Every structure is written in structure tokens, then in C-alpha cells.
Amino acid sequence: MASSDSHQLVEAHGWWAGFRNLLAKENADWWGTKTGLVQSLLWFSVINGSLFVVLFFSLDMPVDARLSNAVGVFSVLVGLFGPIGAIIKVQDAIVGERQLGTLEWVLSKPVSRSAVIWSKVLGNTIGVLVTMVVVPGTVAYLQAYAFSGVFVSPGKFALGSVLLALSPLFYLTLTILCGVLFSTRGLVVGVPLSLALGQHAAVSLVPGLARVTPWLLFRQVEPMVLGGHPEGIKVMVLSTLVWIALFMAAAVWRFSTEEV
């Protein structure tokens, strides 16, 4: 066709085919609509609102205790609510598209199966981390200063936030894997949510689990940021990254055999 002669054609092959366009769509779902703003406000209210209350009632404490409270409570809130938020936000990513029929439509275009999974994971990772870690974390940093009058090292606080982000990321990739494996929303939400809600019980029954999962990683953030002695943090981080890689590999492999 004459009109197509001058178009620059998409040439991507292999696992990369269609990724850019799919990621743009995922980003538009977060940031081209009210989703990003609503999620940011929600997590700002939950995390920073709770933190404000705790800090307000600890004004009579020494400065060190207030600072410790600020970082510790922020870590606990992200550590507890982050996974649940990530699960709820991405539970629809695969199974919703499969049930609506849009998955077949998208897969009929020149896209690779792995590009679909990677775009879902990356797009949602950006969205989840910005709204559940970056925005509340930035505000929490300022709240810590406002209530203690002391600036925490921004580098250490940022590193602590990265550690906190690993737990939502663990559950985000697990939920994507469940979306690929199961066709009912109940299982897609139920499996990771049971794990998120039961992680503390599991660790109390088998303490060794804490070393090879991100479940108690949030407890290590405060000592790391405020100059204490975090324990076993390297193994926890490495184990979490291995879990994330395994979930991703399993999701990509299983989705490559999906028939729509």
C-alpha cells in the first residue's frame, strides 16, 4: 500500500516482540487514568496517615526514639500493607484479560507471550512501587524530619525503601504466576493472600523460613537505616531475588504454552 511505504515498521522479534507497545498500554492504565493518583492518595492516607498518628503521640519521647519510631513504623506499614496492595492490584492482570477476551485479541497481534508477562510485571511494578513505596516513603522521610528535627541519611533511607519494595515485588510476581496458572480469581487472589496473611505464623512455626523469604525483611530496615546491625539481610535479599526470578521464569514458561 502506498500509504504504508513511509511508515517506520516495528521490527522487534523473539521475546521482545510487542513489548514496547504493551508496556506503554500498561503505563497508560496507571498514569493515563486516575488509577495512579487514586492509589497514591490511598497509600498516602494509610501509611503516612498512620505514621502521623504514631509520631504525634510520641512527641514527648527522646529524639532518637521518635526517629526510630518514624523509620520502624513506616517499615512495618509498608511491610504489612505493601504485599496485600500489590496482590489486590495485579490479581486482574492476566485472569481479567483472559475472562474478558482481550487476551486473545492481543495475542493475535505480533507479540510474544513473554512480552505480555514482562509488560504486566514491569508496568505494575512501576505503579505499585511509586504509589506504595516512593510517594509514601518520600513523605515519611519528611515526616521523620518534621517530628524529630533530624535528617536521616537519604542514601540509607533510599536503600531501606528498596529493601521494603522487595516484599511487594515478591507478591506481585507470585500473583502474576497464579494468574497464569489458574483461571479463577479466587485462587489467583487466595494463594498469595493466604501466604501474605499467614507469613508470620509460618515463620513462628519454621523460623528458618525468615532467612529465605522477604517475610521479615521489613524488620531489618530500621537497624540498617539508623546504623544498627541488621541480621542475615544479604541472604534474605538474595533469596527474595531468586524467588522473584523463579516466579517470573515459571510464569513465562507456562504462558508460552497457553492456548486462547
Add this chain to the structure above:
Amino acid sequence: MTRTRSDWVIQTDNLTKFYGRTRAVTDLSLTVPKNSIFAFLGRNGAGKSTTVKLLLGLIRPSSGGGTILGYDMVTESIQLRRRVGYLAQDYRFYRRMTVGQTLRFVAGFFYRGPQRLIEGRVQESLELVGLVDKLDCPVGQLSGGERQRLGIAQAQINNPELLILDEPTASLDPMGRKAVLDIMNRLRERTTVLYSTHILSDVQRVADGVAILDHGRLVTQADVGELLEHGAGSVYSMTIKGDPNRAVSMLQRLPWVISVQVRMQPSDAVLQIQVSDDQEAEARLLRTVLADTSVIVTGFGLQAPELEDIFIHLVGGEDDGKQ
């Protein structure tokens, strides 16, 4: 007409698909010529949609294979999908997107830029299907017919060499069906259209070639004209007054009569008699019925062949989806 290998856009070789123990498609060897509208005909559940999904690599064959535009349908499905357009039977778009956003999203799989040309392509596509004024309309607010036209617009946005439409007119009213068939006719000039359907009148109206599928097997493949000429023998129409059952039993005893269908009317009955031997029919059909003096024949003649008659002849049995 003799065709060479390069004249085919689709060639499958013993394509077979099982779902568990159920055979959905069996040993399908199909060839679709270039620059034609090719209908894929069959009852509901005949295996049409399964075949279409196999062709696009959306599902994997249990055995057999094939090529589309020279690409292997299993190992090169991404490359072939760059040159093919597809509209599924039960398609869905993102409801939050507008018509324009939907077309830009699809165009993004094929074109990187420049944006001006992509917008031009979106406009051309909307003009083709008559949806220019719907550019900013959310997909969720379109009528069924408009959504179907959007479906065709997105399927052809990459100027495909092959356009595959799965039951594109199935859920439409007569006006919607006409609009879609008109668009297919316009697209004929620039692409090959393969479309599956169970609406026989549409096939006779627009298709050049047809393949009939039944229970996952290819029953026949031919040009529509050829099939109408030789497909199932001639059909004669006879209008009679009197007891049609006696006439029917007499006719069914004749070896060259394939089938007799009776349509009762208030004052008479119309017999549709399918025959395998025109000469015998011309010489003996009327005489055989008139031998019974209680029957009066008020009309008799050769009917123009209908695809429906051929379809029933080839597929047989009751038809749960045919219109």
C-alpha cells in the same frame, strides 16, 4: 485453472487438533488462493474457530502443520501475524479506550512512526468502515454493528496480505450484515479475506471460494460457482394439489432422486426434488407424479441452485446453526 505454490496464501497439511480426547479438527489439508474472498463454512462446532486459531498460532496443532504467506504457522507465528489481520468471533476490546485509542494501540504493534502517518492510517481505517465520527467515542458505547466495524478496522490497520474474520456477521441484523459484507467487498481489491461463517446466503453473495467443514473434517473445497454448478445435482420445484405423501413415496423410489423436501402451503404443497441425473429428471419426473390421478400439478420447473441445498447434501443431517 492451474495454480502454482506461490498462488496460495494458506496451505495446511493434515492439520489435527485434539482437546483431551475430543478431535476438534482432523487431517485438514486446505489451500486458500491469493486475492479472493474465501469462506469457511460449517455448522456450529464444526471446527471453524479452532482452525482459525491454529492458523494464527493461538493454539498448537496436535499433529500436521502448514504455512501462511510462506511462514510456518507454529514456529514463525509472530512474523506471520505481522502480515495478517484477525477479527475473532467473540472479540473484546478495552472498554476504557476510545475508538481512536484502540486503533492507535493496534497500530503500535506494526508502526513506530511517524505519528502523522499513523494518524492518517487510523483515519483511513475509520473511513473504510464508516466510523469517522466515532473517533473519540469510548468502545463501550458503540452499538453491536459499530463494534463489528471497529473490529474490521483494527484487523486491517496494518494493510494485511491476509485478513481472517471469524463469523464477522453472525450477531448482526440484516443492515449490519450488509455493511460488513460491503466492507469485505471493498477489501477484496487489496487483500485475501478468509472468513468463517454458517450463514450460507452471505457466502453465495460475496465469496469466490468455499471450504465446507463438518465434525472437524474438510468435506469439500471449491470455487463457489463450480460448487453451485456441480455440487449436489439439480433441484426441481413442483407445486401440487392433493396428498403430497403419495407423490413423495413415488419419487423416492426413483434411483436418481437424491432427496425430496415438502413445504406445505394453505392450498397446495411445494416439493423440492434434488436429482443426480438431469436427463432422466426432465423425461420422467413430471410423468411419474402425474401417473397418480389424485394429484394435480400446478407448477413445475428447474430451480436455480442454492448453496444451502449443496450444504445439506454434503453435510447431511439436521443443521443446528444454518440460516
